[in-house]
Amino acid sequence: xxxxxxxxxxxxxxxxxxxxxxxxxxxxxxxxxxxxxxxxxxxxxxxxxxxxxxxxxxxxxxxxxxxxxxxxxxxxxxxxxxxxxxxxxxxxxxxxxxxxxxxxxxxxxxxxxxxxxxxxxxxxxxxxxxxxxxxxxxxxxxxxxxxxxxxxxxxxxxxxxxxxxxxxxxxxxxxxxxxxxxxxxxxxxxxxxxxxxxxxxxxxxxxxxxxxxxxxxxxxxxxxxxxxxxxxxxxxxxxxxxxxxxxxxxxxxxxxxxxxxxxxxxxxxxxxxxxxxxxxxxxxxxxxxxxxxxxxxxxxxxxxxxxxxxxxxxxxxxxxxxxxxxxxxxxxxxxxxxxx
Amino acid sequence: xxxxxxxxxxxxxxxxxxxxxxxxxxxxxxxxxxxxxxxxxxxxxxxxxxxxxxxxxxxxxxxxxxxxxxxxxxxxxxxxxxxxxxxxxxxxxxxxxxxxxxxxxxxxxxxxxxxxxxxxxxxxxxxxxxxxxxxxxxxxxxxxxxxxxxxxxxxxxxxxxxxxxxxxxxxxxxxxxxxxxxxxxxxxxxxxxxxxxxxxxxxxxxxxxxxxxxxxxxxxxxxxxxxxxxxxxxxxxxxxxxxxxxxxxxxxxxxxxxxxxxxxxxxxxxxxxxxxxxxxxxxxxxxxxxxxxxxxxxxxxxxxxxxxxxxxxxxxxxxxxxxxxxxxxxxxxxxxxxxx
DNA sequence: GGGAATCTTGCTCAAATGAGCACGATTGAT
DNA sequence: ATCAATCGTGCTCATTTGAGCAAGATTCCC
Numbered sequence: 001x002x003x004x005x006x007x008x009x010x011x012x013x014x015x016x017x018x019x020x021x022x023x024x025x026x027x028x029x030x031x032x033x034x035x036x037x038x039x040x041x042x043x044x045x046x047x048x049x050x051x052x053x054x055x056x057x058x059x060x061x062x063x064x065x066x067x068x069x070x071x072x073x074x075x076x077x078x079x080x081x082x083x084x085x086x087x088x089x090x091x092x093x094x095x096x097x098x099x100x101x102x103x104x105x106x107x108x109x110x111x112x113x114x115x116x117x118x119x120x121x122x123x124x125x126x127x128x129x130x131x132x133x134x135x136x137x138x139x140x141x142x143x144x145x146x147x148x149x150x151x152x153x154x155x156x157x158x159x160x161x162x163x164x165x166x167x168x169x170x171x172x173x174x175x176x177x178x179x180x181x182x183x184x185x186x187x188x189x190x191x192x193x194x195x196x197x198x199x200x201x202x203x204x205x206x207x208x209x210x211x212x213x214x215x216x217x218x219x220x221x222x223x224x225x226x227x228x229x230x231x232x233x234x235x236x237x238x239x240x241x242x243x244x245x246x247x248x249x250x251x252x253x254x255x256x257x258x259x260x261x262x263x264x265x266x267x268x269x270x271x272x273x274x275x276x277x278x279x280x281x282x283x284x285x286x287x288x289x290x291x292x293x294x295x296x297x298x299x300x301x302x303x304x305x306x307x308x309x310x311x312x313x314x315x316x317x318x319x320x321x322x323x324x325x326x327x328x329x330x331x332x333x334x335x336x337x338x339x340x
Numbered sequence: 341x342x343x344x345x346x347x348x349x350x351x352x353x354x355x356x357x358x359x360x361x362x363x364x365x366x367x368x369x370x371x372x373x374x375x376x377x378x379x380x381x382x383x384x385x386x387x388x389x390x391x392x393x394x395x396x397x398x399x400x401x402x403x404x405x406x407x408x409x410x411x412x413x414x415x416x417x418x419x420x421x422x423x424x425x426x427x428x429x430x431x432x433x434x435x436x437x438x439x440x441x442x443x444x445x446x447x448x449x450x451x452x453x454x455x456x457x458x459x460x461x462x463x464x465x466x467x468x469x470x471x472x473x474x475x476x477x478x479x480x481x482x483x484x485x486x487x488x489x490x491x492x493x494x495x496x497x498x499x500x501x502x503x504x505x506x507x508x509x510x511x512x513x514x515x516x517x518x519x520x521x522x523x524x525x526x527x528x529x530x531x532x533x534x535x536x537x538x539x540x541x542x543x544x545x546x547x548x549x550x551x552x553x554x555x556x557x558x559x560x561x562x563x564x565x566x567x568x569x570x571x572x573x574x575x576x577x578x579x580x581x582x583x584x585x586x587x588x589x590x591x592x593x594x595x596x597x598x599x600x601x602x603x604x605x606x607x608x609x610x611x612x613x614x615x616x617x618x619x620x621x622x623x624x625x626x627x628x629x630x631x632x633x634x635x636x637x638x639x640x641x642x643x644x645x646x647x648x649x650x651x652x653x654x655x656x657x658x659x660x661x662x663x664x665x666x667x668x669x670x671x672x673x674x675x676x677x678x679x680x
Numbered sequence: 681g682g683g684a685a686t687c688t689t690g691c692t693c694a695a696a697t698g699a700g701c702a703c704g705a706t707t708g709a710t
Numbered sequence: 711a712t713c714a715a716t717c718g719t720g721c722t723c724a725t726t727t728g729a730g731c732a733a734g735a736t737t738c739c740c
Contacts (some may be wrong), residue, residue: 012398019394021404024696037720040697051401054359055393056386058352064360364726377690380727681740688735697726706717 008049010034011042015052018043057085059103066317070302070310073321077308080107082290084314097291100313104290105132108311111286112216113141119214119284123150123274124170125252126163127227129218129288134169142174149178150209150217151252151273152185181205185253186233187270197272209274214284219301221293222247222255242267249297251276251287251306258296260304280305287311295319348389350374351382355392358383397425399443406657410642410650413661417648420447422630424654437631440653444630445472448651451626452556453481459554459624463490463614464510465592466503467567469558469628474509482514489518490549490557491592491613492525521545525593526573527610537612549614554624559641561633562587562595582607589637591616591627591646598636600644620645627651635659 010032017028018039025043029036046052061083070079082103090096112122112133122145124130147170153163164180171178183202187193196202220226222243228234228250234242242264246257253271255263262268262276279285287307289298298316301307312320350372357368358379365383369376386392401423410419422443430436452473462485464470487510493503504520511518523542527533536542560566562583568574568590574582582604586597593611595603602608602616619625627647629638638656641647652660 008398009400012396012401015396016402016404019396026696035720036697038718041718044698046396051396051398053395053397055395056352056355056359056391057393058348058391060349061352061391062356064356366726375690376727378688381689384728684737684739686735686737689733691731691733693729693731695726695728697724699722699724701721701723702719703721704717704719706715708713708715710712710714 007042007045011046011049012051014039014042015046019052055085056083058083059086059099060106061085062107063314063317066314066321069321070317074302076302076310077284078111079309079317080111080311081317082107082311082313097293100290101129101132102136104288104311104313105129106136108133108216108286108288109136109138109141111309111311113138115214115284117213118142119145119212121146121148121208121212121214122170123148123209123212123215123217124167125149125151125217126153126166127218127220129290130166130170130216133216133288134166134173137170137173139173140175142176145171145174145176146208147171147174147176147178148205148209148212149181150212150215152181152183152271179205179208181209181273183272184233185271185273186228186267187272190266190269193270193272206274210278212282214286215274215279215282216286216288217252217279218288219249219251219294219297221249221297223293225293226250228253248300249294251297251301252279256297256300256304258300258303260300260306276304276306279307282308284308290316292316347382347385351386351389352391354379354382355386359392395425396423398423399426399439400446401425402447403654403657406654406661409661410657414642414650416642416650417624418451419649419657420451420651421657422447422651422653437633440630441469441472442476444628444651444653445469446476448473448556448626448628449476449478449481451649451651453478455554455624457553458482459485459552461486461488461548461552461554462510463488463549463552463555463557464507465489465491465557466493466506467558467560469630470506470510470556473556473628474506474513477510477513479513480515482516485511485514485516486548487511487514487516487518488545488549488552489521490552490555492521492523492611519545519548521549521613523612524573525571525611525613526568526607527612530606530609533610533612546614550618552622554626555614555619555622556626556628557592557619558628559589559591559634559637561589561637563633565633566590568593588640589634591637591641592619596637596640596644598640598643600640600646616644616646619647622648624648630656632656 014028014032017023017031018025025039026036028034028039032039063081063083066081067079070076070081084100087096087100090099124147126149147167149167167180168178181202183196187196197206220228222239224236224239226234226239229236229239242255245263247255247263248258249256252273254268254276256276257263285307286309287301288311289301290313292315295316298312299320302310302320354368354372357363357371358365365379366376368379372379403421403423406421407419410416410421424440427436427440430439464487466489487507489507504518507518507520521542523536527536537546560568562579564576564579566574566579569576569579582595585603587595587603588598589596592613594608594616596616597603625647626649627641628651629641630653632655635656638650638652639660642650642660
């Protein structure tokens, strides 16, 4: 009972009375036999020592402190970080991921709506995330916007299907037009890609995409759950090979390693759509990435300058800012530009 | 994007700027284009809606709000509730329980030290918890106190052992004397209990115990980990039988059900020490109970008026205040006063 | 559509709080 | 032991914040 840290304990007592009992510092002074200034200093000390944790628990809460750190430390033009509060209450990991994606997409939709100058032409990728963003966009989010797909859809035969929905919905809600890219994402041969690319309609779409005033895209993680595996573009073995060569995920269909480099030049050469260099050169590139599975690809995206604006979740933001997790993770393999 | 709950969202944004960015309400008003009064109201609204969670994370933090609710709703004279912050960080459940007990015991020691009028005679039980309380008491916590054991020790032959340590340490640190109760906790036959009880020295101790100005005790849960099973007073089967008849735990060696009634009159008749009626009649009875395993016995203790002061942990306090968990738990059996 | 009831808003004023300062106590070096 | 430096303390003053109020806006009921 020797009061070595009596001041610390006292500051805790003061903080309890202040924050939990809503007493005034003067009253606390009376209770603890201290001057009100001492009480104020004790509470400030408790705050400074990190004993006071103030959290805003709301599905649509953001984390401005993390956003600022992302801007400053990572050098992003802007960052939107949504709260993960309550996510751990989900018993089902998949349901949690869906909720997190929904929150992130909501925030992205809001950001897009408030973006000034409003993009005249918006280049978009496709996928679950883009779909969710489209869902959360409000009718009339823009007043006339040209939405252009920037990478190939799942399949030519289903080109009016899922992949197109996001672009169409974004355009419709923004009182604008959607231009779809009528091509598969990955071709079987380089020559086929070149042939399709030189087709007049496709070339026109790609040209419009190249001139977009802003880009909105997500990223996929490199594992057997990838949309490319699910849609048959890549086999499980091919994916495993990509991972073995350092792939952490894809952006607009192009697989990159932790440094943001193309993992497999040959595969990339068969991939149709905007080039990563074009994204890196663009003024406004908004990446929407959430979920624990995408921490690595998120890092690759930001460190290699693929986006100027990142919309993500708290956990991903923390992972990005954590120097420890910047170290090469599990399978850090020197990338080979063309291993296949 | 139709702003149904735009006010709620706005209040979240305001709260973020206020609590996370440390901006003044005036500045926030400037940013969000609101008057500073509106900002103040939004923040108040966010607080009232429970979106702002302020938590004091410190091993020795208390929960005054819970303490007040325990006093008011349960009718305790006083309540001390220690924080469980950081407990879930323990990977080992046993280690977590130990830490929790340590915190609770620390708070109990503090309470005892500050108790006024200081008890002239203090009746104490024994066990891990009491041992921990003794450990946390500071040298000179009292200036002369008569400490009396109020229930039998583990065994006659080891009477100077573990059980005695707590009482002796409490007395020593309080510059006082310890009076031990030289008897087993539970005898094999009623007659033996009567014989020991009528022994002059034992009778004197019991008389002193009966006249104590304050009592300090813990409670044990009714399961195979009970100290009575460990020390051989009860077999695993006997314990199972007690549980089957509604026993939730013991206080000073006497097993009670959820209502606080003696579960087995015959067993109780063989148990030596202070009667529960004496505890219920006493002016100052301090129960120190912590840990998830003791939620039921804690409830039994408070609802049956066995203590006037409860020292416990946050989770136990919440369980006590939760009307849902007040409902008969798992094995709610109508107690039979004498089933054996 | 009129009118009462309620809610919201922007204010005044008082309470509460934080910044900065001067003074006394404590510490540490010589 | 002495002096300087540092620290903690209690203050003044300015800023920030919350309570209460009256006017305007909105809703709701008929």
